[in-house]
Ligand SMILES: [Fe+2]
């Protein structure tokens with residue numbers, strides 16, 4: 001598709017999209033054209049669109065802040081909940097999503113196997129908020145994920161168990177402090 005914008009560039013419909021843009025556009029396309037109706041989804045298409053976009057941009061900022069590869073962070077963020085986006089369910093979605101992510105990345109032909117392995121690992125690890133690892137990309141995706149879910153007013157979205165809630169709150173506190181933001185004590 002060719003851009004019609006006056007500047008000659010229109011994000012996400014440009015002929016010369018970068019590989020991370022193509023991938024992001026693919027995830028949005030998947031959501032907007034999914035055959036899964038709302039009743040078959042544990043979350044909504046609206047939420048997945050907002051959350052996916054939010055996590056991508058927060059991952060970008062954290063990558064800049066931490067000196068992590070920004071493009072890989074964006075791609076891992078776009079794919080982190082790909083199983084939910086495709087199948088509508090959260091059970092084991094991180095590990096299952098890793099397989100879908102690998103297929104998408106391999107089919108794109110745009111990523112080296114080393115890059116694919118790094119991205120897939122971050123997708124597979126992202127639900128383990130209670131694990132604090134040395135893998136910078138995995139930790140960045142976990143942090144971008146929790147940071148996004150604390151930004152919807154006074155409710156904490158998307159945490160999966162009371163046990164994990166502690167780690168969500170710990171990570172939210174740490175990443176907000178890292179960004180110079182005040183703490184968020186009142187998330188119900
Ligand atoms: Fe997730």
Ligand SMILES: [Fe+2]
Nearest residue numbers: 051080081145
């Ligand atoms: Fe998520």
